[in-house]
Amino acid sequence: KQEVTQIPAALSVPEGENLVLNCSFTDSAIYNLQWFRQDPGKGLTSLLLIQSSQREQTSGRLNASLDKSSGRSTLYIAASQPGDSATYLCGPTGGGNKLTFGTGTQLKVEL
Amino acid sequence: DGGITQSPKYLFRKEGQNVTLSCEQNLNHDAMYWYRQDPGQGLRLIYYSQIVNDFQKGDIAEGYSVSREKKESFPLTVTSAQKNPTAFYLCASSQGGGNSPLHFGNGTRLTVT
Numbered sequence: 001k002q003e004v005t006q007i008p009a010a011l012s013v014p015e016g017e018n019l020v021l022n023c024s025f026t027d028s029a030i031y032n033l034q035w036f037r038q039d040p041g042k043g044l045t046s047l048l049l050i051q052s053s054q055r056e057q058t059s060g061r062l063n064a065s066l067d068k069s070s071g072r073s074t075l076y077i078a079a080s081q082p083g084d085s086a087t088y089l090c091g092p093t094g095g096g097n098k099l100t101f102g103t104g105t106q107l108k109v110e111l
Numbered sequence: 112d113g114g115i116t117q118s119p120k121y122l123f124r125k126e127g128q129n130v131t132l133s134c135e136q137n138l139n140h141d142a143m144y145w146y147r148q149d150p151g152q153g154l155r156l157i158y159y160s161q162i163v164n165d166f167q168k169g170d171i172a173e174g175y176s177v178s179r180e181k182k183e184s185f186p187l188t189v190t191s192a193q194k195n196p197t198a199f200y201l202c203a204s205s206q207g208g209g210n211s212p213l214h215f216g217n218g219t220r221l222t223v224t
Contacts, residue, residue, distance in 0.1 A: 031210055044203075097208075
């Protein structure tokens with residue numbers, strides 16, 4: 001059974017700082033890994049999807065990497081802004097197109 | 112705009128009553144999913160459907176039921192057999208095929224007293 005761990009559970013940084021969120025998973029037999037953002041009381045918004053054959057994916061100030069063999073992914077956020085404050089979740093997709101979620105990293109970017 | 116609509120946003124029920132949560136998508140996606148989110152536990156998969164008239168149990172299906180009679184609709188019924196039904200329920204869809212991003216609705220918060 002896939003288990004997903006996200007570290008740290010919470011993070012508070014000043015505006016402008018670059019930061020890295022970590023995701024580890026136990027079963028490397030995945031099709032892809034997605035990173036999501038969740039604002040309080042809302043659904044999830046897909047940020048990046050990395051296919052299992054890819055090493056990284058970029059969108060604006062976000063860069064996600066994937067090392068499938070070691071069961072790790074990182075989300076790099078450059079020049080953080082207060083609007084980036086949210087919970088970030090990672091989810092590898094395995095058999096049956098089932099996505100298993102980590103518990104998330106709660107990010108607060110302060111002015 | 113294409114998207115996923117979950118209704119209602121808030122739902123209150125008395126213990127012992129069944130309740131049905133609505134999920135509709137106009138993205139023409141084949142696959143649909145129901146997740147439950149509890150504080151500190153992340154999202155857990157309840158049921159999923161890869162195609163119309165077919166669905167599979169997820170990790171925590173006990174006390175729940177679903178149907179998939181139409182491509183755009185995937186309602187979830189929380190039955191009286193579900194021991195701890197109070198939670199935030201999220202519906203999602205994807206094109207399927209193993210490399211499609213998941214799109215989520217805005218969720219329904221169910222409170223059972």
